[in-house]
Amino acid sequence: MKAFYKESFKKTDLSVYGDLPDPIAGSHQMLIEVKAVSINPVDYKLNNADTGFIPGAKLPKIVGTDFAGIVRKAAENQDDYKVGDKVYGAVSIFTGKPGSLSELIVTAPKNLRHIPEGMTFEQAASLPVAALTALNGLRRCGVKAGTKLFINGATGGVGHFAVQIAKTKGAYVTASCSEANSDLVLKLGADNRVGYSLRDLEMISEPFDAILDAWGQMKYKDFSRLLKKDGVYASPLILIAPAFLTSLVWLVTGKKITSSNMRKRAEDYDEIEKLFAEKKLTPVIEHTFNLANAAEAFKMAEKGRPRGKVIITM
Numbered sequence: 001m002k003a004f005y006k007e008s009f010k011k012t013d014l015s016v017y018g019d020l021p022d023p024i025a026g027s028h029q030m031l032i033e034v035k036a037v038s039i040n041p042v043d044y045k046l047n048n049a050d051t052g053f054i055p056g057a058k059l060p061k062i063v064g065t066d067f068a069g070i071v072r073k074a075a076e077n078q079d080d081y082k083v084g085d086k087v088y089g090a091v092s093i094f095t096g097k098p099g100s101l102s103e104l105i106v107t108a109p110k111n112l113r114h115i116p117e118g119m120t121f122e123q124a125a126s127l128p129v130a131a132l133t134a135l136n137g138l139r140r141c142g143v144k145a146g147t148k149l150f151i152n153g154a155t156g157g158v159g160h161f162a163v164q165i166a167k168t169k170g171a172y173v174t175a176s177c178s179e180a181n182s183d184l185v186l187k188l189g190a191d192n193r194v195g196y197s198l199r200d201l202e203m204i205s206e207p208f209d210a211i212l213d214a215w216g217q218m219k220y221k222d223f224s225r226l227l228k229k230d231g232v233y234a235s236p237l238i239l240i241a242p243a244f245l246t247s248l249v250w251l252v253t254g255k256k257i258t259s260s261n262m263r264k265r266a267e268d269y270d271e272i273e274k275l276f277a278e279k280k281l282t283p284v285i286e287h288t289f290n291l292a293n294a295a296e297a298f299k300m301a302e303k304g305r306p307r308g309k310v311i312i313t314m
């Protein structure tokens with residue numbers, strides 16, 4: 001099969017496109033013919049990293065997390081999926097196991113969802129990491145009807161899903177993005193658009209109930225000033241501040257700082273799929289590449305400032 005993989009642990013040796021042996025599914029595993037994969041920052045961060053640190057690290061290491069495809073062999077111990085079903089999901093990349101950027105993958109049934117009616121492979125592959133992270137971030141922010149919410153970095157993978165989901169919950173959304181993406185952020189449903197430079201942030205005078213920092217790298221002094229007392233700041237990145245410091249901030253100011261990872265629960269997928277069916281959540285996909293051009297797709301995702309999600313098809 002064709003795949004996109006690292007041949008060495010070194011960070012200077014980026015993934016290459018080439019041939020690898022087809023994987024063989026065990027009796028409790030599913031064999032999936034992959035049709036589409038979306039790129040998340042975790043994928044290019046891993047591609048650019050020295051990957052020897054991963055527990056059970058093995059070479060070659062196929063990169064990629066999200067996928068959508070068709071079941072070619074079904075596991076014996078389950079009745080949920082059969083050969084020919086269209087499925088999507090995410091595999092864990094921080095293991096010795098292969099990622100999703102190959103024509104065939106082997107994974108456990110628990111990593112799969114049926115692709116709902118009317119959803120393309122590309123749309124399905126765009127959802128798991130980014131949409132589930134956006135949903136969990138909004139949950140951590142306690143977003144409900146009337147919440148005054150600031151979404152920072154609102155037209156990227158996580159941000160563009162977060163704006164749409166927050167609107168369905170009745171939040172009043174102020175969203176930041178670069179000038180070039182102003183049209184998109186308003187089309188996604190944001191009530192108000194601001195830039196994300198320090199100067200732009202300084203011009204905001206009314207504080208928010210919550211901030212979902214989809215970009216993830218706001219400085220404490222900036223988000224703290226923009227938060228009401230008892231407000232919540234959530235970032236999808238692991239917080240650098242030690243727990244005792246965030247607890248101290250909470251005790252002294254009432255402001256909660258939290259990290260909001262992707263949460264891969266069935267009820268979260270259900271919510272995302274329901275919103276998609278109701279046409280309240282639509283993935284933005286402006287760049288699609290073939291697997292043979294995966295290196296170019298990675299460059300676009302990392303440096304091309306894409307809107308929404310970058311997709312690779314097989």
Ligand SMILES: NC(=O)c1ccc[n+]([C@@H]2O[C@H](COP(=O)([O-])OP(=O)(O)OC[C@H]3O[C@@H](n4cnc5c(N)ncnc54)[C@H](OP(=O)(O)O)[C@@H]3O)[C@@H](O)[C@H]2O)c1
Nearest residue numbers: 041133153155156157158159178196214215236261262305
């Ligand atoms: N922990 C988890 O489970 C998890 C899951 C998903 C993502 N993440 C992390 O969350 C972050 C965002 O992921 P993503 O998929 O949304 O990435 P992305 O698609 O690359 O989007 C990043 C967004 O940040 C904006 N941005 C760039 N510079 C900015 C600045 N100075 N201030 C505010 N916004 C800025 C970009 O806007 P412009 O292009 O207009 O400049 C873009 O919309 C990444 O660091 C990723 O690793 C973590």
